[in-house]
Amino acid sequence: MRLSPGEPHPPVDLDRIDLWDARLYSEGRPHAVWRALRQQAPVHRQELADGRRFWSVVRYADVCRVLRDHEDFTSERGTLLTALDTGDPAGGRMMAATDPPRHGVLRESLNRVLSMKAVEARRDALLKPIDRLLAPLLTGEPTDLAAAAMDFPMDFIGTFMGLPEADWPRLAKLTTMAVAPEDADFQEGSAPLTLVSAHHELFEYFSHQLSARGTTPTDDLIGQLMTTRLDGSPLDHETIVYNCYSLILGANVTTPHTITGLVQALMDHPTAYAEAAADPSLLAGCIEEGLRWSSPASHFMRYATRDVDLGGQRIRAGQAVAAWLGSANRDEDVFTDPYVFDIERRPNRHVAFGFGPHYCVGGALARISLRMLFERIFTTIERIEPAGDVRHLASNFVAGVTSMPVRAVPRDEP
Numbered sequence: 001m002r003l004s005p006g007e008p009h010p011p012v013d014l015d016r017i018d019l020w021d022a023r024l025y026s027e028g029r030p031h032a033v034w035r036a037l038r039q040q041a042p043v044h045r046q047e048l049a050d051g052r053r054f055w056s057v058v059r060y061a062d063v064c065r066v067l068r069d070h071e072d073f074t075s076e077r078g079t080l081l082t083a084l085d086t087g088d089p090a091g092g093r094m095m096a097a098t099d100p101p102r103h104g105v106l107r108e109s110l111n112r113v114l115s116m117k118a119v120e121a122r123r124d125a126l127l128k129p130i131d132r133l134l135a136p137l138l139t140g141e142p143t144d145l146a147a148a149a150m151d152f153p154m155d156f157i158g159t160f161m162g163l164p165e166a167d168w169p170r171l172a173k174l175t176t177m178a179v180a181p182e183d184a185d186f187q188e189g190s191a192p193l194t195l196v197s198a199h200h201e202l203f204e205y206f207s208h209q210l211s212a213r214g215t216t217p218t219d220d221l222i223g224q225l226m227t228t229r230l231d232g233s234p235l236d237h238e239t240i241v242y243n244c245y246s247l248i249l250g251a252n253v254t255t256p257h258t259i260t261g262l263v264q265a266l267m268d269h270p271t272a273y274a275e276a277a278a279d280p281s282l283l284a285g286c287i288e289e290g291l292r293w294s295s296p297a298s299h300f301m302r303y304a305t306r307d308v309d310l311g312g313q314r315i316r317a318g319q320a321v322a323a324w325l326g327s328a329n330r331d332e333d334v335f336t337d338p339y340v341f342d343i344e345r346r347p348n349r350h351v352a353f354g355f356g357p358h359y360c361v362g363g364a365l366a367r368i369s370l371r372m373l374f375e376r377i378f379t380t381i382e383r384i385e386p387a388g389d390v391r392h393l394a395s396n397f398v399a400g401v402t403s404m405p406v407r408a409v410p411r412d413e414p
Contacts, residue, residue: 011036012032012033012035012036014036014037014040014041014044017033017036017037017044017046018046019033019044019046019056019322019324019396020046020048020054020081020396021396022180022182022183022394022395022396023182023394024396025298025392025393025394025395025396025399026183026391026392026393026394026395027392027394030298030326031326031327031330031339034058034324034326034327034330035327035330037056037058037327038058038059038327038331038332042057042058042059042062042311043055043056043057043062043310043311043312043313043315044056044058045313048084052084052085053319053320054081054084054301054319054320054321054322055313055315055319055320055321055322056321056322056324057310057311057321057322057323057324058324058327058328058331059311059327059328059331059333060328060329060331060333060334060351061333061334062310062311062323063323063324063325063327063328063351063355064328064351064355064356065310066302066310066321066323067300067302067323067351067354067355067356067358068355068356068357069356070099070100070103070356070357071305072304072305072306072308073302073303073304073305073308073321074099074302074303074305075091075096075097075098075099075103075300075302075358076088076091076092076097076098076099077091077303077320078091078097078301078303078320079096079097079300079301079302080179080299080300080301080397081299081301081320081322081396081397082179082181082195082396082397083301084301084320085320090242090245090246093238093239093242093243094239094242094243094245094246095107095110095243095246095361096246096250096358097246099357100357102230102231103357103358104357105228105229105230106228106230106243107357107361109224109225109227109228110221110224110225110243110247110361111361112224113160113220113221113224114160114221114361114362114364114365115364116364116368119364119365119368120368122159122160123368123372125159126156126368126369126372127372128155129151129152129155129156129369130369130372130373130376132151132152132155133148133149133151133152133373134373134376134377134380136148137377137381137384137406137408137410138380138381138408138410140407140408140409140410141407142387142388142405142406142407143387143405143406143407143408144403144404144405144406145259145260145263145404145405145406146256146260146390146391146400146401146402146403146404147403149255149256149257149259149260150172150176150252150256151168151169151172152255152256152259152369152373153172153251153252153254153255153256153366153369154168154169154171154172154248154251154252155168156251156255156365156369157247157248157251157252157362157365158171160220160221160365161220161221161222161244161247161248162218162219162220162221162222162223163209167205171202171205171248171252172252173186174198174201174202174205175198175202175248175249175252175253176252176393176398177194177195177197177198178195178198178199178202178249179249179253179395179397179398180393180394180395180397180398181194181195181198182394182395183393183394183395183402184394185391185402185403186402199245202245202248203241203242203245206240206241206244206245207237207241209222209244210222210226210237210240210241210244211237213226221244221247222240222244225240225243225244226240247361247362250360250361250362251362251365251366253296253297253397253398254296254297254352254353254360254362254366255296255366255369255370256296256400257294257296257393257398257399257400257401258290258291258294258296258352258366258370259370259373260294260400260401260404261290261293261294261296261399261400261401262286262287262290262293262294262370262374263384263404263406264390264401264404265289265290265293265294265341266384267384267385267386267406268341269341270383272286272341272343273378273383273384275343276343276374276378277378277379280375282343282344283371283374283375283378284371285343285344285345285346285348286343286374287367287370287371287374288345288348288350289341289342289343289345289348290370291350291352291353292329292335292345292348292350292352293329293341294352294399294400295325295326295329295350295352295399296352296398296399296400297325297352297353297354297397297398297399298324298325298326298395298396298397298398298399299322299323299324299325299326299396299397300322300323300325300354300358301320301321301322301323302320302321302323303318303319303320303321304316304317304318304319304321305317325351325352325354326399328351329350329351329352334349335348353366379411380410380411381408381409381410381411382409382410382411383408383409384406384407384408384409385406385407385408385409386405386406386407387405387406387407388403388405389403389405390403390404390405391403391404
């Protein structure tokens with residue numbers, strides 16, 4: 001997604017805003033739109049050509065309210081605009097589409113494998129994908145960072161889920177197809193066909209993986225799901241498949257686009273790159289600002305369970321609400337100079353990983369992998385320079401790029 005970091009923003013016609021259109025995020029200026037909405041219509045209703053409607057909330061406080069309050073806003077009818085008013089067969093079964101208290105049972109189980117302590121224990125397993133991503137950069141030749149970054153999280157989640165390495169490239173593409181069916185680089189047929197076929201292939205893949213394991217749990221995330229009990233009973237085959245899909249989707253959505261977004265910001269701010277490279281104490285803050293700046297998950301959707309007053313608007317029971325994380329992370333009421341990239345920003349209470357009960361279960365894995373990667377980048381690469389035009393992903397859910405040619409200048413050997 002175009003980050004639109006500079007000001008002034010161009011004027012926005014509120015009557016022509018289309019937050020559904022994937023092209024807004026690949027060709028337009030979504031941050032200008034969100035800023036206008038924060039100032040003039042913070043709770044905004046849009047009607048699509050087919051008659052479907054949804055509300056948008058764009059201020060930090062309202063985004064947090066919608067994502068936190070599962071009693072007023074349920075996740076069990078669908079969590080992405082691509083599923084608007086279609087229902088979600090995984091509702092109440094997939095962790096991302098389940099409300100507390102059932103959500104907490106599924107989350108607690110996966111936390112045993114994805115907690116900060118558990119991820120730190122597997123730290124050595126994270127070195128291989130880091131070396132793989134850095135190898136083409138260290139040649140000093142132009143390389144497409146977006147393509148390399150797309151495979152990066154698959155290395156992690158593939159290992160943690162115990163999936164065959166030969167399957168990782170196709171799985172990485174399928175997850176992008178599922179969240180960006182409008183993007184020409186990932187389409188296989190029309191956009192609706194791309195979405196359906198990606199879901200079908202992913203569900204079939206995990207169903208086969210689960211069947212091939214038999215009844216003996218393995219020491220990985222899938223094995224953890226096999227031992228989870230919900231309401232006193234083990235998860236059924238379909239529920240485990242849904243949650244495998246959710247895990248791989250979550251991993252492949254956030255990390256690659258944080259990498260490209262942060263590298264882009266550091267290329268635009270070479271002083272910040274030099275400061276972070278010279279002072280290791282700035283690394284954690286650099287990663288957090290990169291997460292805020294890139295906000296790779298643009299929105300999450302909920303449905304009102306009852307009539308709710310929000311931002312001066314009455315949202316009726318059953319109506320869909322999209323909470324725009326990318327807008328919340330530029331809210332002027334929360335972040336001083338939100339369009340300034342500041343690796344020393346304090347505080348930095350961004351919502352890049354969501355907020356409330358559904359805060360990203362893989363957040364620890366993402367943070368550790370990003371810190372390890374950029375620690376290596378800062379110690380081995382003097383600077384990174386653009387080497388071609390950037391192409392942005394056409395998606396109203398994932399803020400990212402499909403191509404980012406760069407050239408790294410390796411540091412001299414001591």
